[in-house]
Amino acid sequence: MGSYAMHRTAAAVATLAAASVIIFFFIHAIPGDPLYVLLGDSATPDQVDALRTRLGLDQPIVFQYFQWLANVARGDLGTSIFFQAPVTRVIRDGAETSILLASITMIWITLIGVPVGVIAAMRHGSWLDQCLSGVAMLLASIPTFWVGLYLILIFAAWLGWLPSSGYPSIFEQGGLTNLRYLLLPSLALAAPNAALILRLTRASMLDVAREDYIRTARAKGIRPMRVILRHILRNALLAVVSAFGFTFAALISEAVVTETVFALPGIGQLVVQSILRRDYPVIQGIILVTVVLYLAVNLLVDLSYRLLDPRVELS
Amino acid sequence: MIAATRSFLVPFIRRPVAAAGLGILVCMTAAAILAPILAPYDPSKIEPISRLLPPNAAHWFGTDQFGRDILSRVIYGARLALLIGVGVVSFALITGVPAGVLSALYPRFGRVMMRLIDVLMSFPALLLALGLIVILGRGVSNAILAIGVVYLTTTSRITYGLTLRLRTETYVEAANSMGAGALWTIRKHVLPNLVSPLLVQASFVFAFAQLSAASLDFLGLGAPPEIPSWGNMLAEGRIFITRAPWLLFFPGFAIAITAFSLNLVGDALRDRLDPRFRNMLNGNRR
Numbered sequence: 001m002g003s004y005a006m007h008r009t010a011a012a013v014a015t016l017a018a019a020s021v022i023i024f025f026f027i028h029a030i031p032g033d034p035l036y037v038l039l040g041d042s043a044t045p046d047q048v049d050a051l052r053t054r055l056g057l058d059q060p061i062v063f064q065y066f067q068w069l070a071n072v073a074r075g076d077l078g079t080s081i082f083f084q085a086p087v088t089r090v091i092r093d094g095a096e097t098s099i100l101l102a103s104i105t106m107i108w109i110t111l112i113g114v115p116v117g118v119i120a121a122m123r124h125g126s127w128l129d130q131c132l133s134g135v136a137m138l139l140a141s142i143p144t145f146w147v148g149l150y151l152i153l154i155f156a157a158w159l160g161w162l163p164s165s166g167y168p169s170i171f172e173q174g175g176l177t178n179l180r181y182l183l184l185p186s187l188a189l190a191a192p193n194a195a196l197i198l199r200l201t202r203a204s205m206l207d208v209a210r211e212d213y214i215r216t217a218r219a220k221g222i223r224p225m226r227v228i229l230r231h232i233l234r235n236a237l238l239a240v241v242s243a244f245g246f247t248f249a250a251l252i253s254e255a256v257v258t259e260t261v262f263a264l265p266g267i268g269q270l271v272v273q274s275i276l277r278r279d280y281p282v283i284q285g286i287i288l289v290t291v292v293l294y295l296a297v298n299l300l301v302d303l304s305y306r307l308l309d310p311r312v313e314l315s
Numbered sequence: 316m317i318a319a320t321r322s323f324l325v326p327f328i329r330r331p332v333a334a335a336g337l338g339i340l341v342c343m344t345a346a347a348i349l350a351p352i353l354a355p356y357d358p359s360k361i362e363p364i365s366r367l368l369p370p371n372a373a374h375w376f377g378t379d380q381f382g383r384d385i386l387s388r389v390i391y392g393a394r395l396a397l398l399i400g401v402g403v404v405s406f407a408l409i410t411g412v413p414a415g416v417l418s419a420l421y422p423r424f425g426r427v428m429m430r431l432i433d434v435l436m437s438f439p440a441l442l443l444a445l446g447l448i449v450i451l452g453r454g455v456s457n458a459i460l461a462i463g464v465v466y467l468t469t470t471s472r473i474t475y476g477l478t479l480r481l482r483t484e485t486y487v488e489a490a491n492s493m494g495a496g497a498l499w500t501i502r503k504h505v506l507p508n509l510v511s512p513l514l515v516q517a518s519f520v521f522a523f524a525q526l527s528a529a530s531l532d533f534l535g536l537g538a539p540p541e542i543p544s545w546g547n548m549l550a551e552g553r554i555f556i557t558r559a560p561w562l563l564f565f566p567g568f569a570i571a572i573t574a575f576s577l578n579l580v581g582d583a584l585r586d587r588l589d590p591r592f593r594n595m596l597n598g599n600r601r
Contacts (some may be wrong), residue, residue, distance in 0.1 A: 013435055018434040029450045134332070137582070141522065141574035146549065146567035159560050255443035257530045261553075271442070274532050275449055287446055291504045292436050 004306055016169055019291050020072075024065050026287065027280050037280050040081050057268040077288065078281035082274070087285035090270070097167050097266035101189065101259070108190035109197050109247065114240065116194075117201025118233060124206060133202065139179040139195035144254045148261040150187035155184055165263035183271055191252055193247050197240060201248045204239035208232045238309050243296075252290055323526050326583040338580030343573055347393040354387035358543045367559045376565045379548070380555055383460050388543040389565050396525060396545040396573060399459060403524035404517045406463030407470040412513065414467070415474025416505060419482060420497055422522055429475060440465045441530060449534050458537045462527045466520045470513075477592060481505050511584070512592050518581035522574040545570045 030037050035048045035057065052058055056067055071078075077087035118298075120132040156164035167181040168174060208214065209232050217231050218224070252268075261269035267286055274282040327334040346353055356374075362382035370377045376385035414432075418425030435443065447461035480489060487504050495503075531537030532546025540547060545566040552562035585593055 015430075015433050015437050018430070019437050021432065026446060026450070031450075031452075043466075137578055138571070138575055141526075141578055142571040143526055143533075143549075143567065144528070145533050146563070146571065149549070149553065149563055149567075150560075153560055155558050161558070204437060249439040252439040256441055256445070257533060271445065274444060275536065283446070283449060287438065287442055290439055290442055294439060295437055296423075 005303055008299055008302050009216075012295045016295055019295075020069065020248040020288070022217035023288050024068050026284055028061075029157065030280060034037065037278075038078075038081065040185060040278070048069070052305065054117040076173065077285040080274075080279055080282045082277045087281050090282055091267060091285055091289060093256065094265060094267040094270045096169055097182075097264050098259070098268060100170075100179070100257060101152065101186055101264065101266060102185040102248075104179070104182055105189045105193070105251060106247075107231065108186055109194045112190065113197030114201050114237070117198040117206060118228070121209070121232075121236075122196065122228060124202075129202075133199065136195040136198045140192045140199070142186050142224060143257075144192060145257045145261045147191050148185065148258055151184045151188055153263070167262075167264045167266075169296045182264075185258050185264060188261070189251065189258045192254070193250055196250075197243065200243050201236060201240055204236040205232055206237045207239075241308065242301060242305050245298040247293055248297045252294065319473060326396060326587045327580075330583050333579045333583035335361050336576035336583075339572060339576040343393050343576075344397060346390050347397040350391050354384075354390045356384035358383065358387040358391040358442060359541070367555065367562070369559070370546065370561055372518075377561045379552060379557070379562055380559075385548075385562065385565055388548055389545070389569050390402065392545040392548065392566060395455070395542060396528075396569075399462070399528045400521040400524050402456075402459035403463045403466060403528075404520050407466040407520050408513065408517065411467045412474050412509070413468030414471040415476075415502060416509075418471070418475045418549040419478035421502065421503075425475070429472070432471055435464070435468045436472075444527060448531065452455055453536055453539065455538050455542070456530055461530075462524050464593065465527070466523065468519065470516055474509065474513070476481050477509055478505055480591065481508055481518055496592045499532065499565075499593065506535075511588055515581050515585045515588065518577050518584065522577035522581065525570055525574045526575070533573075 027037060031129075035051055035055075036043060036057075039047055039051060045275050056064060059067070075088055077091070079085065080090045083090050114253045116132060120129045152164045156161045162184055163181050164184075166177050170176055170178050172178070205228075214227065214231055218229050222231075255266065256268035256271060258264075259266045260272050263269070267289075271283060271286045274280075274286070327337050333479050360383060362378070365374070365378050365382040367380055368374055368378040368382075372386050374386065376389060378384055379388070414428055418428040423522070438446070443465055444458075444461040447464060448457060451457040451460065461508070481504065484504075487500060490500055490504060528537055529546035529549070532544050533550045535550060537546055538544045548566035549563055552559070552566075
């Protein structure tokens with residue numbers, strides 16, 4: 001286990017190092033002088049010269065990269081052009097919304113995807129199974145933002161049960177009841193991903209059900225429900241756990257659009273607005289933070305998978 | 316050729332739902348090609364008197380905030396959907412397949428190449444596409460390129476896995492032991508066996524490309540606003556949703572039904588594949 005964990009961590013760090021080079025050069029790849037990119041088009045030549053010396057942009061590019069890396073290591077991701085504030089603070093302000101949105105969505109995905117997948121697998125081949133699988137594939141094909149827009153129309157505009165947009169912090173007035181603002185967005189975000197987990201749970205249950213040890217368990221006379229829950233489901237969930245890294249990445253991608261639809265003050269909406277505002281340091285910071293998070297989640301998934309299933313070999 | 320066509324159609328004969336999916340795709344392609352004949356109105360013609368009309372006899376799908384006919388715009392939208400799909404799939408195959416095959420045949424090149432793919436895959440799909448759009452600028456060809464890069468990664472990795480597996484097949488080993496060169500092996504044994512799995516991959520990539528392109532359009536970072544794409548229609552009609560709910564229904568439905576049909580077709584084709592290859596095709600992402 002120890003060497004496996006070390007090996008995996010080293011691979012993740014190596015990938016991150018390579019990704020950091022791409023992310024660093026991102027600002028340099030944008031057409032135009034990176035200094036005007038950083039200061040905005042309205043900058044005066046004096047400002048540009050001052051910044052050039054301050055940032056060390058007159059230094060060799062490799063040196064600049066390590067300088068940037070050192071800053072990042074100290075938690076300095078640069079300054080937002082639009083907010084005139086540190087990028088770390090701008091990102092931190094959006095973090096609460098995005099983390100809560102992702103967490104609630106993950107709860108939906110697990111609560112809906114796994115049990116319904118189990119039911120579909122238990123009734124394998126039946127009318128119910130075909131309906132559930134069909135609905136799942138349909139949900140996986142619908143754009144998240146389209147679902148979101150109609151959820152707003154039905155539950156906010158017509159029925160008036162839930163707020164249509166925005167999200168006040170749970171630390172402000174209203175406390176935990178503010179979470180109702182995240183109910184519709186999390187449902188929209190959960191729909192395609194719960195559908196994928198459903199299909200995966202179902203397929204994986206059917207795979208495990210064909211194993212010899214399941215036949216043995218049945219032959220021993222263990223009650224069918226117990227075989228399904230203790231023998232099949234427990235093993236089938238391994239595949240589902242390994243899909244969570246993948247689901248996390250899908251959540252990040254779709255949260256960008258969902259937060260825009262529901263006007264949530266999260267990181268997803270921040271990245272879209274920063275693109276429109278040409279606030280490049282913020283875009284760069286968000287990409288860096290997400291890549292680090294994504295690699296960390298994948299590493300955790302890999303390691304926990306190994307803990308759950310010791311048969312996994314180093315590959 | 317006839318045998319190949321027949322073996323392609325077999326999974327659809329046994330599965331009516333998949334056949335329906337294939338039918339919808341054929342209709343969509345026809346709509347894209349015949350748009351000027353099929354569309355009852357000019358998709359860009361502004362008619363202020365007939366703003367935000369609900370579906371009626373003259374405008375089957377209603378009209379938008381500028382009085383433009385939604386049916387005509389949805390039909391013309393199929394053109395861009397097809398263009399994006401074909402563009403992204405071609406890009407992913409043209410770059411991903413050689414990268415995957417060469418990586419599997421030349422391990423030293425492969426180690427570097429697959430590391431690079433790993434690095435690209437450490438960026439969530441839409442974020443990678445958005446980053447590229449920031450560098451390249453907005454536009455249809457740039458959207459194709461940005462989404463294409465996302466699926467180049469999965470396509471090359473799948474091709475790599477398939478080729479590695481094919482290399483251990485007895486007949487490939489036999490050919491090698493008889494002194495077959497690398498190029499001959501690729502042409503005679505690897506590429507023909509890659510066709511079916513890559514067809515499955517292509518249909519999934521086509522489906523994901525639809526959703527990614529719609530997201531880019533919706534965020535205002537895809538096709539220019541004057542082009543009637545389904546994503547643009549959703550982005551523009553968004554603020555009118557309470558006054559004119561039908562405005563968003565048809566373009567969204569067009570995206571969903573296209574992606575759904577492609578997924579059905581992809582699934583039907585996948586179930587016909589050699590079981591050893593089947594599970595290797597699950598690596599796509601949104």
